[in-house]
Amino acid sequence: MTEKVDAELNDQLRVRRQKLQALKDDLGIDPFGHRFDRDSYAKDVHAFGDDKSKEALEKDTKHVVIAGRMLAKRGAGKIIFADIRDVSGTVQVYARRDDLADNYTLIRRADLGDILGFAGTIMKTDAGETTILVDKITWLSKALRPLPDKFHGLTDIDTRYRKRYLDLIxxxxxxxxxxxxxxxxxxxxxxxxxxxxxxxxxxxxxxxxxxxxxxxxxxxxxxxxxxxxxxxxxxxxxxxxxxxxxxxxxxxxxxxxxxxxxxxxxxxxxxxxxxxxxxxxxxxxxxxxxxxxxxxxxxxxxxxxxxxxxxxxxxxxxAKKSMTELIKEKTGIDFDQPMDLETARRYADENKVKYELFWGVGHIISEFFDIFVEKTLIxxxxxxxxxxxxxxxxxxxxxxxxxxxxxxxxxxxxxxxxxxxxxxxxxxxxxxxxxxxxxxxxxxxxxxxxxxxxxxxxxxxxxxxxxxxxxxxxxxxxxxxxxxxxxxxxxxxxxx
The missing domain is CATH 3.30.930.10 (Bira Bifunctional Protein; Domain 2)
Structure with a gap:
């Protein structure tokens, strides 16, 4: 199984590098982009459009420029929908070949994980989703490795901690x-x-x-x-x-x-x-x-x-509670009474509280609290x-x-x-x-x-x-x- 996964990954890495080279050779584009000015974030698009009807957005138009990582892509041929995530959230973009001409090639060639800039007008789809109707696409960065499983997210705990960047994505x-x-x-x-x-x-x-x-x-x-x-x-x-x-x-x-x-x-x-x-x-x-x-x-x-x-x-x-009072409530032992080390150790032995030889009475009191009281304080x-x-x-x-x-x-x-x-x-x-x-x-x-x-x-x-x-x-x-x-x-x- 591991060999199969490695082979699939290697195939994807090879294909993505081929696409990177094609961006350079066919389109003359730097696959790792340059500075990009944006005027909006995903949350701004939703704030403007989510509470408006499709008809209201057709009358009250707003043009925005966003940038982010492509997490999903749907469609082919003349139209493509994609989900773009930035620091504020995710927003859908809608690209039509007839609107974009040669610029349409960028989203058509883009892989999941690639970072692109989009300019367009906020609209509502027939399904009621706030979307950006794209009129310009800018290439910003090519992802040479695939994203984690797009349907289930990154669930492997060890990978989440070791590769936090993937967890965040x-x-x-x-x-x-x-x-x-x-x-x-x-x-x-x-x-x-x-x-x-x-x-x-x-x-x-x-x-x-x-x-x-x-x-x-x-x-x-x-x-x-x-x-x-x-x-x-x-x-x-x-x-x-x-x-x-x-x-x-x-x-x-x-x-x-x-x-x-x-x-x-x-x-x-x-x-x-x-x-x-x-x-x-x-x-x-x-x-x-x-x-x-x-x-x-x-x-x-x-x-x-x-x-x-x-x-x-x-x-x-x-609430304010005395440590010794709390121990007494749980065990019946009153550590506020004068007590020598021998007596404290006897109480510990009777209650199966382990102690070190260098401990005094105070250490044993603290251990009683840790064992019998701490988890009960909600x-x-x-x-x-x-x-x-x-x-x-x-x-x-x-x-x-x-x-x-x-x-x-x-x-x-x-x-x-x-x-x-x-x-x-x-x-x-x-x-x-x-x-x-x-x-x-x-x-x-x-x-x-x-x-x-x-x-x-x-x-x-x-x-x-x-x-x-x-x-x-x-x-x-x-x-x-x-x-x-x-x-x-x-x-x-x-x-x-």
């Missing part, structure tokens, strides 16, 4: 997702700018990898002869800017983590991180709700999210009251040193935001980093390293600060109802 729904992605990010930027945040850029290539519990990608700088790291978070550099007096900063940028891949993880992804001086967790909750609503509104004005078989109304106030819910051990950059709760001022936002059973009242005590921060370093020595290769320069920055004084991180790709998955992160990344990471 063949699947309008996929194209629309990436248009929506751009609108969502723009809406987030507009909101952040409107409340006084300054967008900044911080280094992607760093001397040490910090700001998250993750394994970094390591590279080498030849001129300096040192190993460097692709950033795993933007956090520590953004907080340096708070020390410098910028007060409200944010960055939307690429993050790199040398981890496994699944429907919610890609080694390269996009986050929003923001930091505001003189804020705490309560302020960041308001900020987070407004970001989610602004992003959702850019896709759907009514504020409803359709994700799988779930409908979520994000116009309502988001409506938007801020989960706060996080263990200290899994939150090395967050300020401790007043009067409760085993927990910190941190929340994560859960929607439809997944995490979409992570926020702290930031730790601004350099002495405490050094102790936290040292505890992380000890974890690393005991086998936790995702633990934080000690960032001496960041500690030095804190020693100059950082105002009380509220910080936020949002996974942009996951948010776009939610808002566009996509099951995999690869469906919202134009070029996801793939095995060679």
């Amino acid at each position: 063949a699947n309008p729904a996929s194209f629309d997702v990436f248009v929506m992605r751009s609108k969502i990010i723009k809406a987030i930027r507009n909101y952040m700018d409107s409340i006084g945040f300054l967008e900044v850029e911080t280094p992607i290539l760093q001397n040490s990898a910090g700001g998250a519990a993750a394994r970094p990608f390591i590279t080498h700088h030849n001129a300096l002869d040192i190993d460097m790291y692709l950033r795993i978070a933007t956090e520590l550099y953004l907080k340096r800017l708070i020390v410098g007096g910028m007060e409200r900063v944010y960055e939307i940028g690429r993050i790199f983590r040398n981890e496994g891949m699944d429907t919610r993880h890609n080694p390269e992804f996009t986050t929003l991180e923001s930091y505001a001086a003189y804020w705490d967790l309560s302020d960041v909750m308001v900020e987070t709700e407004n970001i989610i609503r602004a992003a959702a509104k850019s896709v759907n004005e009514n504020g409803l999210i359709e994700y799988g078989d779930q409908q979520i109304d994000i116009t309502k106030a988001f 409506e938007p819910t801020f989960v706060y009251h996080f263990p200290l051990e899994v939150s090395p950059l967050a300020k401790k709760e007043d009067g409760n040193p085993n927990f910190v001022q941190r929340f994560e936002l859960y929607i439809a059973g997944g995490e979409y935001a992570n926020a702290f009242t930031e730790l601004n005590d350099p002495i405490d921060q050094r102790q936290r980093f040292e505890a992380q370093a000890a974890e690393r020595e005991n086998g936790n290769d995702e633990a934080e390293s000690i960032d001496e320069d960041y500690i030095e920055a804190l020693e100059h004084g950082m105002a009380p600060t509220g910080g936020l991180g949002i996974g942009i790709d996951r948010l776009i998955m939610l808002l566009t109802d996509q099951p995999s992160i690869r469906d919202v990344l134009l070029f996801p990471t793939m095995r060679n």
Whole structure:
């Protein structure tokens, strides 16, 4: 079967190259065209003609010039209909040999996938379809390879991800997702700018990898002869800017983590991180709700999210729940009670919760939440009251040193935001980093390293600060109802 497919493809490639040469030899045309002026898009043609009758368009004429890729062609002899797609959509063109004379040869010789320009008058066919009656055709680009199956679109998942250009050509729904992605990010930027945040850029290539519990990608700088790291978070550099007096900063940028891949993880992804001086967790909750609503509104004005078989109304106030209370509801275990490691491990064993030898009580609490609670949180819910051990950059709760001022936002059973009242005590921060370093020595290769320069920055004084991180790709998955992160990344990471 594979040999047959390859032979058919080779035949098509050969025929298309012959047609390319014929364009040059017979018609004197450059098969790869030149600059082209157009005054309309497919959507403009439909906006003008769809609501008008055939008779109305005959009286109220409009001449347009469009350009696009030919996706379908019907007819032969003296008339040809074709479907032309541009960035805004698809429109039908109608070419008659009697109107075009020698120019008619261009559409007659064109293959599916070729790109052409058309000038003509908007009309309605007898079947009621808004169409352009063509009076001029301009050749713009020859496609030397055939399009995917024109009847079924490009359905092979691996090919869709590896050859996104074919996916965009063949699947309008996929194209629309990436248009929506751009609108969502723009809406987030507009909101952040409107409340006084300054967008900044911080280094992607760093001397040490910090700001998250993750394994970094390591590279080498030849001129300096040192190993460097692709950033795993933007956090520590953004907080340096708070020390410098910028007060409200944010960055939307690429993050790199040398981890496994699944429907919610890609080694390269996009986050929003923001930091505001003189804020705490309560302020960041308001900020987070407004970001989610602004992003959702850019896709759907009514504020409803359709994700799988779930409908979520994000116009309502988001719920606020304690992590330990949620665990107690599901398991009956009260982790707010004084508890030593032996007792926590016993609870874990009884509930078949696996743990690492270097874990403390806080790690076990976090694992209980991940296993028993996370997937049950469908409506938007801020989960706060996080263990200290899994939150090395967050300020401790007043009067409760085993927990910190941190929340994560859960929607439809997944995490979409992570926020702290930031730790601004350099002495405490050094102790936290040292505890992380000890974890690393005991086998936790995702633990934080000690960032001496960041500690030095804190020693100059950082105002009380509220910080936020949002996974942009996951948010776009939610808002566009996509099951995999690869469906919202134009070029996801793939095995060679």
